Amino acid sequence: MLWLEDVHVHRGGTHALRGIDLEARRGEIVAMIGANGAGKSTTLAAISGLLRCRHGRISFAPEKERIDITGMRAEKIVVAGISHCPEGRQIFGNLSVRENLMIGAFLRSDRQEIRKDLRAVHDLFPILLDRAAIPGNRLSGGEQMMLAIGRALMSRPKLLLLDEPSLGLAPRLVEQIFDILQRIRNEGTTVLLVEQNAAMALDLADRAYVLETGRIAFSGAGKVLARDSQVQRAYLGVGV
Amino acid sequence: MTGGYILEQVANGIILGSMYALIAIGFSLIYGIVRLINFAHGDIVTIGAFAMLASVAAIGAPFPVSILIVLAVGAGVGVLIERVAFRPMRGAPQVTGFIASLAVAIIIENVGIMTLSAQPRSFIVPAYLSAFIRLGSLQVRAIDLAIVLLAILLMIALAAFVRFTKVGMAMRATAENYQVARLMGINIDRMIMLAFAIGSALAAVAGLMWGSKYSQISPLMGLIPGLKAFVAAVIGGVGSISGAMLGGYVLGLAEVLFVGLLPPEYSGYRNVFVFSTLIVILLVMPNGLLGRSTDERA
Numbered sequence: 029m030l031w032l033e034d035v036h037v038h039r040g041g042t043h044a045l046r047g048i049d050l051e052a053r054r055g056e057i058v059a060m061i062g063a064n065g066a067g068k069s070t071t072l073a074a075i076s077g078l079l080r081c082r083h084g085r086i087s088f089a090p091e092k093e094r095i096d097i098t099g100m101r102a103e104k105i106v107v108a109g110i111s112h113c114p115e116g117r118q119i120f121g122n123l124s125v126r127e128n129l130m131i132g133a134f135l136r137s138d139r140q141e142i143r144k145d146l147r148a149v150h151d152l153f154p155i156l157l158d159r160a161a162i163p164g165n166r167l168s169g170g171e172q173m174m175l176a177i178g179r180a181l182m183s184r185p186k187l188l189l190l191d192e193p194s195l196g197l198a199p200r201l202v203e204q205i206f207d208i209l210q211r212i213r214n215e216g217t218t219v220l221l222v223e224q225n226a227a228m229a230l231d232l233a234d235r236a237y238v239l240e241t242g243r244i245a246f247s248g249a250g251k252v253l254a255r256d257s258q259v260q261r262a263y264l265g266v267g268v
Numbered sequence: 269m270t271g272g273y274i275l276e277q278v279a280n281g282i283i284l285g286s287m288y289a290l291i292a293i294g295f296s297l298i299y300g301i302v303r304l305i306n307f308a309h310g311d312i313v314t315i316g317a318f319a320m321l322a323s324v325a326a327i328g329a330p331f332p333v334s335i336l337i338v339l340a341v342g343a344g345v346g347v348l349i350e351r352v353a354f355r356p357m358r359g360a361p362q363v364t365g366f367i368a369s370l371a372v373a374i375i376i377e378n379v380g381i382m383t384l385s386a387q388p389r390s391f392i393v394p395a396y397l398s399a400f401i402r403l404g405s406l407q408v409r410a411i412d413l414a415i416v417l418l419a420i421l422l423m424i425a426l427a428a429f430v431r432f433t434k435v436g437m438a439m440r441a442t443a444e445n446y447q448v449a450r451l452m453g454i455n456i457d458r459m460i461m462l463a464f465a466i467g468s469a470l471a472a473v474a475g476l477m478w479g480s481k482y483s484q485i486s487p488l489m490g491l492i493p494g495l496k497a498f499v500a501a502v503i504g505g506v507g508s509i510s511g512a513m514l515g516g517y518v519l520g521l522a523e524v525l526f527v528g529l530l531p532p533e534y535s536g537y538r539n540v541f542v543f544s545t546l547i548v549i550l551l552v553m554p555n556g557l558l559g560r561s562t563d564e565r566a
Contacts, residue, residue, distance in 0.1 A: 077450075101455075103450065107453065123444070131441050134452045135452075
């Protein structure tokens with residue numbers, strides 16, 4: 029449902045993406061792994077319209093029809109059905125937990141359905157209901173991550189872009205978040221996941237891409253990549 | 269120095285503070301959303317006062333109707349300035365926007381002097397607003413009371429809008445993190461436009477109040493109130509709306525009480541007191557009374 033073709037992005041004077049080809053199919057969890065600065069977050073920012081492509085094409089098919097979203101304004105891309113949960117959670121600390129969730133549904137006006145989705149998010153993360161009235165910056169790191177994911181789901185996306193959900197979280201929490209990702213996928217949302225924690229990401233993902241300095245170095249089924257000796261040496265810390 | 273005299277000074281401080289607060293809100297609102305200190309903001313005060321004069325002179329609008337006209341003119345001019353002067357500079361370093369705002373200020377002031385002459389004009393309020401009203405032991409003019417009540421009404425309306433509406437929530441989100449606000453589907457250009465519209469509408473009404481209170485207006489009348497309202501916004505913590513309100517009243521009261529309570533030979537140092545208040549508060553609380561430290565953004 030998402031295609032990147034030869035995407036080039038310049039960021040702060042550097043040629044950050046040098047021809048990315050990537051695909052996410054409906055119902056998949058696709059992982060992007062790679063070292064810091066390889067271009068993973070930049071790829072997500074290019075998809076969600078925060079950064080402009082210098083060259084190449086990004087297209088998206090929320091339903092059957094495929095639309096070109098290259099150079100589209102960020103808010104139009106949200107309407108099209110892509111929700112980007114940014115790195116470092118970036119919840120609105122001065123807004124209450126409930127407001128954070130409601131702002132995720134900013135472009136929607138179907139009150140009934142919004143309320144339904146709010147209940148669904150509370151089902152996934154019951155703690156967010158208990159904390160509804162307190163400001164976002166008083167949540168713990170794990171709760172903030174849940175809030176960020178919940179907020180991203182409130183736009184009812186067809187495709188969820190998720191940047192480093194494991195960052196700074198205890199292993200038990202990371203496992204919980206990854207379980208939730210599977211639930212989100214099973215409920216029909218395609219997930220494109222950027223992760224430092226390569227082992228867990230490859231284990232979860234149907235398919236994965238390995239980025240190196242703005243290019244795709246390897247790609248394939250998650251389980252296959254996890255056994256690849258080169259990937260193991262470089263990203264999984266095996267056989268060093 | 270009697271209790272009645274002090275009470276009178278406090279009342280004057282609150283009247284002045286109401287006007288500072290209304291202007292200061294615009295500084296904070298605009299800074300909160302775009303991180304721009306708009307030095308043309310004081311000139312909106314002037315434009316508001318002249319819009320009032322024009323609406324009364326040209327179409328004979330009754331006072332309450334001309335308040336609405338002034339609000340609309342202020343909002344319109346604010347949006348226009350943003351569109352013409354600041355939007356093309358979006359993404360440029362912060363200092364560029366700052367200089368652009370000085371340019372806008374100089375242009376407005378000089379066009380004003382060329383077309384309207386620098387000569388102050390008298391500004392007459394209807395008789396029912398010049399009448400005196402007795403509040404307990406205090407005697408105030410109806411216009412003074414109207415200024416305070418209108419200012420409070422507008423501030424309550426703004427606070428409710430920002431706190432309880434969806435668009436107000438989007439403004440708060442944008443002020444906090446505009447990149448992530450974009451990811452929520454919020455149109456940043458529209459939020460910026462709205463901040464200019466609201467901030468400028470309030471400044472224009474403050475111009476109307478200023479003219480009504482001091483009975484004369486001129487193309488440069490907005491300079492000093494604009495500068496002092498900027499001080500008020502900084503005292504309150506730039507970017508914080510409630511801070512701007514508080515800062516306006518703190519400054520208004522400080523100014524009037526300094527002048528009123530010190531021996532008369534010091535009254536010429538009025539502005540020294542105002543700016544000393546700023547320096548002292550910033551020394552003690554660098555982010556202002558209600559401010560948080562914020563990131564830079566052009």
